[in-house]
Amino acid sequence: MDKPKKNRPGPEITPEIVREHGLTVEEFRRILDLIGRTPNMTELGIFSVMWSEHCSYKSSRPYLRKLPVESPRVLQGPGENAGVIDIGDGLAVAFKIESHNHPSFIEPHQGAATGVGGIMRDVFTMGARPIALMNSLRFGELEEPRTRFLLNGVVDGISSYGNCTGVPTVGGEIYFDACYNGNNLVNAFCLGLVKSDRIFLAGAGGVGNQILYVGSKTGRDGIHGASLLASSVFDENTEDKRPTVQVGDPFTEKLLIEACLELFECDWVVGVQDMGAAGLTSSSFEMAHRAETGVFMDLSKVPLREEGMIPYEILLSESQERMLFVIKPGHEKEALVILDKWGLDAAIIGEVVEEPNDRIQFLGQEVVNLPIIPVVDGALDLKRPTKRPEYLDEVVHISLTEFPDFSRGDAALKKLLACPNIASKEWVYEQYDHMVRLNTLVLPGSDAAVLRIKDTDKAIAISVDCNSRYCYLDPYEGAAIAVAEACRNVVCSGAEPIGLTNCLNFGNPEKPEIMWQFQQAVEGMGDACRFFDIPVVSGNVSLYNETKGEAIYPTPTVAVVGLIEDQTKVMTQGFKKSGDQIALIGFTMEELGGTEYLKTMFDRSAGKPPVLDRKHEKQVQDFCRELIQRGLISSAHDCSEGGLAVAVAESCFSPGCQTLGATLTLESTLRNDTLLFGETQSRFVISFPEERINEIEDLAMAFPVDFSLIGKVGGSHFTIMVNGKEIVKQEIDVLKQIWKTSLGNYAGQTT
């Protein structure tokens, strides 16, 4: 047995120690089989993080393989730091969404900040300059005492980190629900721009190449963030895990971006990887694994923040703002000159070797000698059992007769506009610098964020989306709807969806019911992506979002990226002119299941979510995009949470547009509540000048899609007439005030 000579006298590996490292007895036996000896403490730590759910995807991998990952535009699919999609003109976009849920619950400011930092590094390691950040946030119900603290902390963390790095935060989504009381979600998205022939990959190829450590010094923060924090459920001792949360330094990140982009100009840079979850361990092992090589490293050369750190700590530290480069020998000095220019720490800490092992030395002694493949690939794919949860039988069956219909909709409309899931997110996005770098064509508050690509005619539209209540009621349909709705949102801005990244947030996978939700959601997402022909190019899985047995709703968040060929034809959701016609693309069905209306008015998360007819969805999306491309319409808005009435109200007072009233004149046999607030899918509210009616109607007939004129823009009120009877009439300024101030009023209250 080749026992390291004198690793720091560590404790003997006992079953307790194995358990404390989050490894099962079977996993420990497998380690013994794979390496043929007992690992030392440092090596055990390495297995612990590398085989953690967070790093190994052992529960989720078998399902993720079923997602479609290809299209003619895909330059890099899943498996690298970020996916890359060709947008023509020699350019490509690299993007990914990633969770930072567990740290953000324990320490919201730093947890969210480092989430932003991590996702940005994933993107610029591909050689791309980050040009946009977005996020998807979930918090508990407003009544929960911790919610306001978490909301303020998370937003502040994103704001302070993103703003300092000079990358605009251009949009996102926020939902509140009691299911997130014990586990908030922070999913951060970043998109970068890269020349399509200058994409960098995370491989440590070329024996003899040098391993260059760049960025912040390594400290004792974040040790076991990936294994003990991100890969287990919360309980009474959650607060004790605070030391596993990292601390971010956005200033260093900014310098790192600039320095790395300068390094990428050099042809002697071979590969690069961010030291994210599981730090130096995962970056070195994974880079060697991708290139089918080995690495030798001397930890004595790693820049350290404090004295007395042992190899175990150096290898498992998740200190932020660190990168690992592989460069050709003979260029070390050039690299150090560039890094010194930006004031960054850097050191050559090892080299690429042929033997496929990670051999690590410290103070002249070998402390780790592990084969690459077993560590990276050795975690067994778990075939976790699945079982349809029993709650579904109780919640999905509702009868509309349980809910009395109304003759006036004013009160419900006001209540919905004030509901934080629907109310304006201005309080949030005003804290984010969403304009820096001068690319933001559509400011936050519309269906999708739109950024121009300078020096081209093109623009990129991005939307993050997931209605987790739908997913709770039907994870398959809910996930499919998330894809459809995110696509619909980018279509509203005139874009064609070209790629998707996902962040799959679920509860404890060891429970068959949770695994069933996961399996269903991934299938629904995969089927929808196949149908809409959108490749999934990157993603992240966050499991164990569960506290004291209470899991979050399944939340398979997606971010869809769309391409606009002509940036002068970008569309927004706000009405533009008094006298314009309002029309609905699609049709409304008598359904209320899973709606914000049922939740807000009756406190029920129940019923079947809306039905998604994919073929119909595709038709309405194509039609809407056609109208925009032909320059026929003045506004387009997705009709989603809160239904038709809320969609029209939002178009009346969209940010960046003047506030305008509207009158809807509807003919219908539906109940008033389903007509106004039902969330039937595949609908758009559009507006256009009156003289275009015939042309648009002809086009709708030719397509064919359902299309109906429903009202007119103008006046100082929002009025809804149904079958000749007025059921809503409110001053538009009053509605706007409710919608605009609700979230800020809540967030700003002092308790």
Added chain:
Amino acid sequence: MKCGIVVFPGSNCDHDCYHILKHILNQETHWLWHKEEANLESFDLVVLPGGFSYGDYLRPGAIASFSPIMNSVITFAKAGGKVLGICNGFQVLLESELLPGTLIQNQSRKFICKNVTVRIENPDTPFTQNCGENRILEIPVAHHQGSYYIDPFSLNQLEENGQILFRYCDTKGKVSAESNPNGSVGSVAGVTNEQKNVMGMMPHPERCADPQLTGIDGQIIFQSLISNS
């Protein structure tokens, strides 16, 4: 007009200022690196851009004011050269004592990024000469520490000397507490030195100067400087 844009570590509106001056307004534009002193005699304008120089550590602008390039900028300013500090650049100018007063945390204690309106208070300076009386500009702010403060006596002096160039106002030009986004004393959004060759402002004129984006009110400040050069 020959322009120089200072790049501090952490500057992040440097590219935006460069884009507007070089590509939109077609002016000769150069980068000025913080670590090096430079002879600025041949320059018509030096811009200190927005961002988080040195991470805003200690105080925004404090560390930047000690960087080598600032020695050159101070020499340039003392000789009458025109210096424009935007946002973090304004903070650097205050820390360098090229401008009076200070900037403290916004009243809301939050970062604020949004469009605001400002009223031109003195159209008779190189930075505002194309504006005309009482012109109102719609222009974005993006800052966390942008609440201008100076003691009442000095504020009075600034007013008398015409050193207050912009005040936050509503869309009709009315100055009030409601139209003041950050709690600045006297709603001050931008000031000059006595000689009127150094100006600092919290709003970002470079963010509303490209016709492809919404609003081009910021162009008028750069155009004034071009006319003056």
